[in-house]
Amino acid sequence: MNIVVCIKQVPDTAAKIQERVADGRIDLESVEWVANPYDEYGVEEALRLTEAHGGQVTLITLGPDRAVQALKDMLALGADEGIHIKDPLLDNVSRRGVAKALAAAIRKLDDDVDMVWTGWKGMDEDHGLVPAYLAEELGWPHLSFVQAVDVDPDAGRVTVEREAEGGKEVLEAPLPAVLSAQKGLNEVRYASLKGIMAVKKKTIPEWTASDLGLDASELEGPDVELVHVGPPPERQPGRILDGTPEETAKELVRLLREEAKII
């Protein structure tokens, strides 16, 4: 099985974004960057599947120079190859444009790809769009919010459990397919020293838009245009209720009924 995992580099999820919001924008200068945590689940699952069924794991990231670090961190877990798509033309492209470029890179690989993993959303702007755009671009099915997966390589089919309202949904699809990972899928391994050393010896090819056969006319700017970024509405700290457990329970129920009017 040949598996591709798409890695998006995102600001560290612990970054104090609120303090960086000013003048209608977010200042990401000198923020720490990491591989999107949901993509890590994809890498882990790809490694487990190739350990079980054989095959190659190729990681692809699209982003500026710094993005290669996310690729290296994930390569250290044991993936075989990494590809960095990098082009000023792609700096301010829509989610659809990103998917087009990723699809072109997947088609350009020497070996046929059986499965592509993504995260279900980037823990940055929380879009959750690239997986579906990518699947449509490739003409493949997309299975989202995946929490368990079972592949039958001979039959060329994949079955997943996905998170759904009030439970789980089991879906089946033919391969090749795009799968997007949700938390709960697996526990991500730590990079071994051997893995970290191996990354040092790898060359990571850089592919430009023209290497992928894309020209500027195909790469429209953002179709969802960011007009303004503001801080979240502040919550006023409320009241601490005093008294015995009986008294505070009574007072709380009264407030919820009379003041908040919700019970």
Next chain:
Amino acid sequence: MGNDILVIAEQREGELKKVTFEILGEAKELTADLGGQVGVVVLGDGVGDMASTLSQYGASKTYAGDDTALGEYSPDGWATVIADLAERTEPAVILAPATPFGKDLAPRVAAKLGIGLASDVTGFEISDGRLLIKRPIYAGRAIATVRINTDPQMATVRANTFAVPEPDMGATADVEALDLAGYKAMAIAQEVITTAGEKLDIAEADIIVSGGRGMGGPENYDMLEELAAALPNAAVGASRASVDAGWRPHADQVGQTGKTVSPSLYIACGISGAVQHLAGMKTSKYIVAINKDSEAPIFKVADYGIVADLFDAVPKLTEEVKKLYVE
């Protein structure tokens, strides 16, 4: 392109989800400024009957894809049906719920139409005849205002953001049956496994009673279940600490790596209020915190706080709530 709004309805096993009504209500309000009418598309097996309910909640027209072939959900199959409909009817706006269903289906519809999509929206305004859209980013640590530069403008809308409108019992249904002759699907749902019977999902609950590490163990959640059972439309949630400890399923997790919820009331019991947890519940209308540590950050966002041992406070609260509903 017209100026109608097309709403994608969510139904499961013959029952329309509340979020569908919330979106219909908001769509109706938007048409007051945009002009046009609200249409709704509902797919499944045996969904034709839903048209009258949908019209009561504001749909002028229901497009029903009612067929045994649609008895099983398929993201790509259903997306094709909806994209074809959108191409034919040219709505100005398409809205879907930001639920596991809508977040799966809507991006595929947008992909087929070659348009942009705003995910997980919490507010709309209209400016120069187009939508100005508010959506939380960075797990709620910032709020973005975006504009969509493609047509139709498409968005998924967060549940519990807009009020369910008063149904108009006199509304008559205008239904169009969709032609499903060429229906094809790649990914197909095989079965739905509902956890713990017919448990209410936290994303749909009006009230969430949530427990963290302070609960001390899985058995103590019975106490929260009892409180939730005494409250209307309430479900039990959890922090990541209790999910990671294996006390509760991941589906119940609130926060950055769990669900984002905005119920009318969120009662946090033995939850410290880490930023990643707050990211998932800060937009709740009212927050109550029960924690024995008066310095716990959860009190900074709580409307009402009780500094106490939850093992004392919760049973008393349940008692008081029960009295309320007996009266």
